[in-house]
Amino acid sequence: MRGNENGRYNYCDHYRDFPDCRHCRPDPGALGTSPKADVFCQQVQSRLHSDLFVDSVADGSALSIVTVAAVNAVGGGWIKLPASGAEFWLAFVFYVLTVDLMEYLFHRAQHRIPALWSMHSLHHSDITLNASTTSRHYWAEHGIKMLSIYMVVGLLFKAPPEILGAYVVLSYYNVFLHMNVRVGFGRLSFLLNSPQYHRLHHSVLPEHYGSEFRSLVPRL
Known part of the structure; x- marks a missing residue:
């Protein structure tokens, strides 16, 4: 994976070959999707996870x-x-x-x-x-x-x-913070991090870039 001009991480090196991959393009809403590209992307992600890294x-x-x-x-x-x-x-x-x-x-x-x-x-x-x-x-x-x-x-x-x-x-x-569950603490989120709050940090939306870096206490 590599970042785009904003330093983010939502597209891969094969983007030039598969520009319609919904997982990897810089703007997820700008282009259509291709099953071939999506399958290729998932295979790349799997190899990165299991073979190239520990x-x-x-x-x-x-x-x-x-x-x-x-x-x-x-x-x-x-x-x-x-x-x-x-x-x-x-x-x-x-x-x-x-x-x-x-x-x-x-x-x-x-x-x-x-x-x-x-x-x-x-x-x-x-x-x-x-x-x-x-x-x-x-x-x-x-x-x-x-x-x-x-x-x-x-x-x-x-x-x-x-x-x-x-x-x-x-x-x-x-x-728990990385679980795929819809759990948040509402107005108390500034006291303790939650999956919903931490998901903002992993978001590919431009308005969420460079946010929510803390592990436990988001707004200390």
Whole structure:
């Protein structure tokens, strides 16, 4: 997949050969559709997913806590977080919001920097958004995160196993965000992301370009 002049991802390299493919043309309403083009597009998408790239075998959250724990083990961790008591939950919320901010900054960079977008575009190449889209990432992305944002988190926080474990559990909320379900939180969407809200980020409509980059708290 590659982006168009707006940096988006809604057409493929074979667009020149199959300009009437409804999955890949820049303007989904501008042209007719061709069954041959549609079948070819789906075959390309399948090969990209299963042959040319490696799916995320290990969840990104697991790699994040391994990185944080490793940095802590060698002396990193400016702020020591509690492992129990009422302070634990406050510390956990603080930790989650900080990681969410780091993920947001990295996600913005993925859509802005061509080298990162060339990898991240695989995530956006799914024809139909669904739970499996969650793990549809180029293999090098997690490694880059480990050496950048997760390392920064490890330098900021000395996090106990309890907080790291709770974060892994919470991270599976990301699977729910990519599900093909019509679930939204209405006026409370600015507090917590939802499948309906996150779908805007994956939309091919021009008015949705470059929006909704956060994972958990959209409007923080």
